[in-house]
Amino acid sequence: MAFVSVVGVATRAAIFGGARNKAWSAQRVKNVCRSSSAATVRMEMKVPKVPFPQQRYDSLLPKEKWAATFGKTLVVGGDSGQGLEFVRQLVAAGVHVIAAFRKSAPSDQLKEVNPAQCIPGVNFLEDNVDKVLNDGLGDTKVDTMLMVSGYFTEEGALEVVRSEEEKMYKICAISPTQIITSMFQSGKFASNARIGMITSEGGSIGLRTEQEGGKNYAHHGSKAASNMVVRLLGYDLKPHGISIVGMHPGFIKTPMTEKYSHFYEEFGAVEASVAVPFMLQCVAELDLDHTGRFVAAMGAYGLGLGALAIAEPEKLKPGDDLPW
Secondary structure (H helix, E strand, C coil), rough: EEEEECCCCCHHHHCCCCCCCCCHHHHHHHHHHHHHCCCEEEEEEEEEECCCCCCHHHHCCCCCHHHHHHHCEEEECCHHHHHHHHHHHHHHCCCCCEEECCCCCCCCHHHHHCCCCEECCCCCCCCCCCHHHHHCCCCEEEEEEEEEECCCCCCCCCCHHHHHHHEEEEEHHHHHHHHHHHHCCCCEEEEEEEEEEEECHHHCCCCCCCCCCCCCCHHHHHHHHHHHHHHHHHHHHHHHHHHHHHEEECEEECCCHHHHHHCCCCCCCEHHHHHHHHHHHHHHHCCHCCCCCEEEEECCCCHHEEEEEEEECHHCCCCCCCCC
């Protein structure tokens, strides 16, 4: 067990980086004080540590089989972070990859990877995001879709930033649902298509604990909405031969998590290059009998404070279901 001490109520914001900057603002200190009847009391939390699932990693689907397994693969959010790493590894394995992204032109890194097709301007904050993507796909039918886009802004206790909340819900839940349903209605999915949607253990109601505390309402709420969407789309797409899985990727070292870098070692953060094959394995194993699930791609490794809610986290293996 690793031991972490937090002043006042132990919360995700406190453990994973505190304030938006490294120093606590006066307002956020007040928020913490309001959330605890004894702000000076120190709470010691036992954060379970589990070993990296090396045996599972060594037995993942060989890359030489990726092209035949995934077919034409659409990566939404494919020009940075996890999305770019998906594109990089899939292209290197000979997969026909279509990278969709928000900006008007591909990043230099994406140009270097050179996917089969790029679709710019897929902005999750715009109402016509589905039309832009569908138009970009043209007559292409997608065998595998990876929804990788995400957004996270911290909120303190009893603090709501409405404009940021709207962004999180649009990017994490509303636009992904709009895109997937519109693609289906437009006939963009091949028969027996598979969809992998990156969500988060932060959206699991069952993994939240009093030890962790509250805060970050839109982060957790939008991810919970994302998880629910996966469940419901699983029901609605199943009769049409399309399956979907929601995946907690683990704690990944990306530009989005850089502000939490001081917790990388403590919470088992890995490079995106390590996490991507675990997530692709979940998609490769997806079928209609197991559609609509919410799984931990790397098991309990990188589960963060969600592990506090699991009695024996070491028994949670890669690809196992997480509580809703």
